Amino acid sequence: xxxxxxxxxxxxxxxxxxxxxxxxxxxxxxxxxxxxxxxxxxxxxxxxxxxxxxxxxxxxxxxxxxxxxxxxxxxxxxxxxxxxxxxxxxxxxxxxxxxxxxxxxxxxxxxxxxxxxxxxxxxxxxxxxxxxxxxxxxxxxxxxxxxxxxxxxxxxxxxxxxxxxxxxxxxxxxxxxxxxxxxxxxxxxxxxxxxxxxxxxxxxxxxxxxxxxxxxxx
Numbered sequence: 061x062x063x064x065x066x067x068x069x070x071x072x073x074x075x076x077x078x079x080x081x082x083x084x085x086x087x088x089x090x091x092x093x094x095x096x097x098x099x100x101x102x103x104x105x106x107x108x109x110x111x112x113x114x115x116x117x118x119x120x121x122x123x124x125x126x127x128x129x130x131x132x133x134x135x136x137x138x139x140x141x142x143x144x145x146x147x148x149x150x151x152x153x154x155x156x157x158x159x160x161x162x163x164x165x166x167x168x169x170x171x172x173x174x175x176x177x178x179x180x181x182x183x184x185x186x187x188x189x190x191x192x193x194x195x196x197x198x199x200x201x202x203x204x205x206x207x208x209x210x211x212x213x214x215x216x217x218x219x220x221x222x223x224x225x226x227x228x229x230x231x232x233x234x235x236x237x238x239x240x241x242x243x244x245x246x247x248x249x250x251x252x253x254x255x256x257x258x259x260x261x262x263x264x265x266x267x268x269x270x271x272x273x274x275x276x277x278x
Contacts, residue, residue: 061240062117063208065106066233076103084195101198105162109204112160112181122206123151128172131156132205135229139168139203157207163192164201208232 070076080100083090091097116122125147130139133156142156150156161167161178169175182188192199212227226237 061208061210061237062113062122063205063232064110064113064236066235068233068235069106070103076100077107080104084191098198101195105164105199105201108181108185108187109160109162111184112178113206115177115181116158116160116206125151126158126172126174126177128170128174129158130168130170130174130203132159132203135205135208135231141171154207154209157205159203160206162202162204163189164199165193165196167201168203204231210237 067074071079076099079088079090080103082088083097083100084104091100113122116126125142125144127144129142129147131142131147131150132139133150137156139159142150142158146156147158151158158174161181163182170178182191192201208229210226210228212225214225216223216225224238224241226234228234228237
C-alpha cells in the first residue's frame, strides 16, 4: 500500500503542520518545549511527504520507475540511485521501493525527474530546501519508503463485524491500511488491538501502528 502518514501524525486537530509553518516563518513564538518543537516540524515534513506520495499515486507511479529514483530495501535500508533495469526487477516484487522526501539538511537527494517532483512539492507549499537548512537540527531529514507490504492479512466475519488481521513494519499506520479498505475514523468507530499473538491491549484508532507486531482491526 502507499506508505502515507496517518492522520494522527498531525495532531488532534490536524493543524500541527500549519502551526509549524507559522512558527518557523516568524508569525508566532512557537512552543517552548523542545519535544513539541520537533513534533511540529515532523508534522510538516510528514505533510510534504504525503503530498509527494499522493502526486506519485495520482500519476500512476507508485510502482513505476522515475528517472533519478532513490530506492531502498526495507524500512532501514540505505537509499541508493537505482537504474531502470534494477527497478524493473525489484519494484514489482516489493524487494525494493522508491523513497520519498522527509526534507532536511542531511536528506539524501535524488536526481533528474525524481528530484524535479520533490522540488514541485516544495514549490506548491511555497517552501524551498533552504527553509529546512535554516532550522538545522530540528529537521535533519531522511527518506521514507513509498510503499509498505501488509503481511499476514486476513479478513473474517465476527457477528455483524469484520475482523482484519495484519502485520506492519515499524513506522506504518494501521489507519492507513483501513483507509485502503474504505474505512476511516470519520465513517466508522473501529478499534485496534495490538501486541503479540497472546496479548492484545486495546488501542484507539488514532494511535500509531503496532510496528512489527500483529494488528487486529475491528
